[in-house]
Amino acid sequence: MNNNLRKFCVAPMMGYTTPHARKLYRILSKKAFLFTEMISSKTILHAKNRDLIIENNHQNPIALQVGGAEYKDLIACAKIAQDYNYNEINLNVGCPSKAVQKGNFGACLMKKKKLVRDCLSAMANNTNIEVSMKCRIGIGNKFNYDFFHEFIDEIIKSGIKIIYVHARNAILNGLNPKKNRTIPPLNYDFVYRIKKNYPYIQFILNGGINSLDDAYKLSKKFDGVMLGRLIKVDPFCLSNIDKLFFNQTNNNNIYQNIIIEYFDYIKNRIGHDSIFRLLSPLLHIFFSTPNGKNIKSEINLNMKNYEIDKLESIFLEFIGKQKVVI
Ligand SMILES: Cc1cc2nc3c(=O)[nH]c(=O)nc-3n(C[C@H](O)[C@H](O)[C@H](O)COP(=O)(O)O)c2cc1C
Structure with missing residues (x-):
């Protein structure tokens, strides 16, 4: 596996990381690892305009992020991701929205680690595409490293090798998704510690990285970094990524x-x-x-x-x- 591929990732963002935004990102950076928005497994399988929603117009390296928890659906989605030439299919285990909880996927799956393990291994065992997960560090108000450790311990039995961690808890009652991205405190130390426990797994750090300087420094300490809101408000900062992170020049300074x-x-x-x-x-x-x-x-x-x-x-x-x- 190429350990540098995910050194700098653009986080999945519903309503923002559309196929069109990704086109712009790809003009600005040839190397940043991109994500789609989260798309539910049912939409991937049944939407009439599937091509428009999940098209991958030579935007590699790129992951398709799926929301769901039903093996059969997820296997079918992983096969579609493979057919559309995605590099990876990523299971969302971090979204705290009420609608997503109602569908029994997203962050609430952190309470069902065996189900998540089985979903991931079902996708990995039935396709050749890389399978990964994006999760939080816990659920609720309190930090609990043991909970996070036990969760990850179960997950990696699926055989997946790449985990993106939004380094704050998800609070499932009383906070909307926006507040869930600011109110629960960040805890990068949990991600640092989990990497020490599982050195052969790639852990990509996400959450609260507000400048490319910080991103670069953190990329030395973690397997990679993932940025969301900075790219949302300033997509043009991506024009610095190839040089800063990959020591490659691109011709996008005109x-x-x-x-x-x-x-x-x-x-x-x-x-x-x-x-x-x-x-x-x-x-x-x-x-x-x-x-x-x-x-x-x-x-x-x-x-x-x-x-x-x-x-x-x-x-x-x-x-x-x-x-x-x-
Ligand atoms: C508008 C918006 C939409 C988001 N949609 C998704 C999503 O579809 N899937 C997901 O895993 N995370 C989603 N997130 C969370 C981001 O991927 C990321 O984990 C979070 O914003 C923290 O990173 P940041 O501090 O760099 O923004 C979204 C964030 C924003 C701001």
């Missing part, structure tokens, strides 16, 4: 070219997906700029009218004028 390449991609998709979904990965450029609001309303107007060439000019002009540092 920022206008990034926009042109992304618009070429969009133009082929107009009519197949909503213009908002297509453009939303770029809209973050305007978030922290003083006149961002005005431009956003101009963009909104042009989006309504499907003025794609006009939109491209606005983006290019903005970037040229602002000398946006991306």
Whole structure:
């Protein structure tokens, strides 16, 4: 297994790590390991527009994240992931939302370690694709290393070798997913300790990494790092990853070219997906700029009218004028 492949990962984020956002990420970095959003096993199996939802348009290395807990469904999903040329299928054992709990998957599965073990081994034994898991460090208000250790001990009996850990507990009652990403305290030490217990497993650290400098430092201490919200608000920081983490240069420092390449991609998709979904990965450029609001309303107007060439000019002009540092 390539131990460097997951040195820098972009976390799965529902509503954000769409196929389109991933296209932008891939223009910005050839090396970052990408994730889809979490997609439920039922959606993967039965959605009429499956191609649109899980397409992997040469975005490797990339994992398909699935939510579910039924062996048969998960095996079928793993086979689909393999057919769509994903590098990995990842089981979500970290989402605390009420809807997901109701479906009996996500973080509540940390209380059912044998079921998770069996789901993972079912996928691994019936396909050739790499199988992995993303979990929290515990459930509820209190830290409990023994609970985490026993959970991981059971999980690795499935034979999986890669575990992404969002290093905070999930609180299943009373906190929505957003608060579950800020209120439970971080505890990187648990991830450090579990790695010492299982040195042959890759543990990728996730949670609260707010700068590339921190990410780089932590990547020396852990098998890899996974970042979510930093990429969500500033996807353009990905243009630094190949150099910083992999010592490889890429040609993406001509920022206008990034926009042109992304618009070429969009133009082929107009009519197949909503213009908002297509453009939303770029809209973050305007978030922290003083006149961002005005431009956003101009963009909104042009989006309504499907003025794609006009939109491209606005983006290019903005970037040229602002000398946006991306
Ligand atoms: C908008 C949003 C959507 C998310 N959706 C998912 C998801 O689909 N699957 C998942 O495992 N985690 C999801 N997460 C959690 C992230 O993957 C990550 O674990 C969390 O944000 C902590 O990392 P960060 O501090 O770098 O953001 C989501 C996070 C955000 C902000």
